[in-house]
Amino acid sequence: MLIWTKEYETGFPELDAQHRKLFEIIGQMTNVIDAPVIDITAAQKLVTHLEDYARVHFECEERCMAATHCSSRGINKEAHQLFLEGLQRFKRDFAGSGNKHELLTILQTSLQAWLRNHILKIDTKLRGLS
Numbered sequence: 286m287l288i289w290t291k292e293y294e295t296g297f298p299e300l301d302a303q304h305r306k307l308f309e310i311i312g313q314m315t316n317v318i319d320a321p322v323i324d325i326t327a328a329q330k331l332v333t334h335l336e337d338y339a340r341v342h343f344e345c346e347e348r349c350m351a352a353t354h355c356s357s358r359g360i361n362k363e364a365h366q367l368f369l370e371g372l373q374r375f376k377r378d379f380a381g382s383g384n385k386h387e388l389l390t391i392l393q394t395s396l397q398a399w400l401r402n403h404i405l406k407i408d409t410k411l412r413g414l415s
């Protein structure tokens with residue numbers, strides 16, 4: 286479970302609010318994972334919601350990094366692209382015949398690790414540029 290702390294602050298309130306929202310959406314996966322039977326439709330809806338929200342956030346953050354000439358703007362954009370590709374891979378795997386519970390658990394764990402690491406190493410390079 287990702288808990289918001291000040292170490293994640295970028296100094297741009299709109300981006301910080303979006304990061305919190307991403308934490309929240311990833312956290313909501315627990316409800317699907319912990320259910321006695323995996324609700325496939327609910328899981329797919331949540332992943333689509335995450336994808337849509339992440340796209341909006343990434344565009345917003347990329348604009349912000351470009352406007353402030355942030356040194357991480359190139360690497361940030363590439364990382365966002367890889368994130369979205371990873372979600373497409375997950376959707377294909379999830380639609381296949383694999384163990385849904387296991388796939389969702391791995392997805393949630395890797396999303397949490399990715400987001401935490403990404404914000405701390407890349408997004409927070411915006412700090413001081415507002």
Ligand SMILES: [Fe+2]
Nearest residue numbers: 346361407408
């Ligand atoms: Fe980012």
Ligand SMILES: [Fe+2]
Nearest residue numbers: 304342346408
């Ligand atoms: Fe971000």
